[in-house]
Amino acid sequence: MKRNFVTSAQVADRAGVSRSAVSRTFTPGAYVSPEVREKVLLAAEEMGYRINRLAKSLLTSESSLVAILASRLSEPFIATQIDALSAMLADRELQTLLLNSGARRDIAAMMNLVLEYRVKAVIILSGAPSEKLVEQCLKSRQRTILINRVQESGNVDIIQTDDRTGGRLAACHMIERGYRRLAVVRGASDTPSQRRRAQGFVEAAAEHGLTVRHWLGGDGGYESGRDAARELRTSNAVDGVFCTTDRIALGFLNTCRFDLGLDVPAEIGIVGFDDIEEAGWPSHALTTIRQPVSAIVSAVASILETDPSDISGHAHVVPVELIARQTTRP
Amino acid sequence: MKRNFVTSAQVADRAGVSRSAVSRTFTPGAYVSPEVREKVLLAAEEMGYRINRLAKSLLTSESSLVAILASRLSEPFIATQIDALSAMLADRELQTLLLNSGARRDIAAMMNLVLEYRVKAVIILSGAPSEKLVEQCLKSRQRTILINRVQESGNVDIIQTDDRTGGRLAACHMIERGYRRLAVVRGASDTPSQRRRAQGFVEAAAEHGLTVRHWLGGDGGYESGRDAARELRTSNAVDGVFCTTDRIALGFLNTCRFDLGLDVPAEIGIVGFDDIEEAGWPSHALTTIRQPVSAIVSAVASILETDPSDISGHAHVVPVELIARQTTRP
């Protein structure tokens, strides 16, 4: 199984110099004479030599690996975040270790892996890590960044969208537009983040003297929206729906239009959350709350640049913005 | 910068045993007495000890890392592949090193990284790796798997969708349905894979005595389709369009319907390629050629299981299937 990679010693032999010389050739800012450097580079080229990152980071004890822990990688909003995050990391000469925590795979086991790889930081996009896990991370001096997750214990960096405000914006927008019989649709196993959005919506509605129906079900994807639409419309009691995710909203929207033959936005108004690309397409033109990925990414970047020994976790809040399109009345 | 991680020596000290004992407790199937194991586990737990994968794989010289090189991670079809691939790898206790080769980042530089990390294999989803790069990989004894890329030189594993057949299927389908003034729409910087799809389409059309217009432009995403629709319809010369990607097709479809006010499928028929989730939504109901991700993933899995010393690259062909929906006449 062991594939004999070329080592610096072999290169040194071939170039007729010491191993140190080889090492120095590949270390910027070290004493090597031009002739030796030339010989080493030639030999390295001929033999196909590559530095062994594993050995290097073992010695210098700093890894250029950053782990991203996520599930449902194919969902547009998550994919967009991963794309942006890994691009940002690459620009900083860091590598992305992608951990897919989907399906039945054990989050705890994944976290163990993270710790074993001595990564520079873990970015958690998914799952609700238990208190115990976060404790483990801290005990192992592992920098941890939570995105849109809640965590009681301090010392972890948290980046959160301003979910409550988002929910409130959605409510006010709908009420202004004349929708009165409101409902919120969420996935059954939803995240704290989605719960806060719903909360904000309910709060703002209450301030206008309105109560809000709740619908919970499905896995928080397109199907949740579809099922919700079918059930909620049997009773004719709803004319304004806030979905805690764009994908839920698109399922709801399409089902209203194509299965139930409803006129959106005349008969029913729909607001989503995230502003994924598909929401902006004319086939949907979904009114939604935008959650700027760029802000999330730059928050992560700024955290990575702070001194890692400063373990007091900071909280970043990412602002939201309502994008009015055509699933609510003008 | 160096974060003092707990080492096996420290655990050994605390447990009052030798370092070897610690190592053996964490190596399944090694001689350790129950008492010692107990002591070691306790000490390890208290100190938060984790094996250092870097050091381990330095010694055993086998890494459990598999690199995936891709760009445009947020595109649905790519995101879906990455999701499925990383899940498959996780099931095999392998980790995913995600390399985002998007934007201006240099593919050559990324490949160097791959080599430096001594990964078990590289899966290339993106970019046309130059001959030189692949040579480098081979020289460094690096297992390389290309998905939907063409590569002249042998010794590389290639997984290819049956693009030509896909293109032919699309053409036959359209011709059967009575479309005669055909066109192909591709991105300007498209992949060999997309070129083969177009080829198959043109071939089959030629067999029916039809010539095909070509439109090339944009980056192969939604915008390509949008721009193509605007330009192609100024002349009224087209009634059947094959887009080499679902995203192009969706851009084309939406622009026809919402900007140009055309009736799809009555006035113009559209066929895509990939069968991404959005294509199946009733808001689009795109007729398309399905490319089964599961087949691609299991091909990768079977390659990973073959003996790595067998460097003769094999070619796998993934079959396609036409999914008739509502953007072509019934």
Next chain:
DNA sequence: GCGCCATCTGCACTCGTGTGCACAATAGGA
């Protein structure tokens, strides 16, 4: 010609782990 300085090279140690080999300890049988 001698001494000094600048410039480079090589030795040897280090990082954290796995493991072959020798040896200690213990139990069991004669």
Next chain:
DNA sequence: TCCTATTGTGCACACGAGTGCAGATGGCGC
């Protein structure tokens, strides 16, 4: 009681690279 078989432990080396320190080499000025 002594010998042997068994079982577990520790020593020491290996993996591949970076780097401080000492020593070698060469050039230059006196």
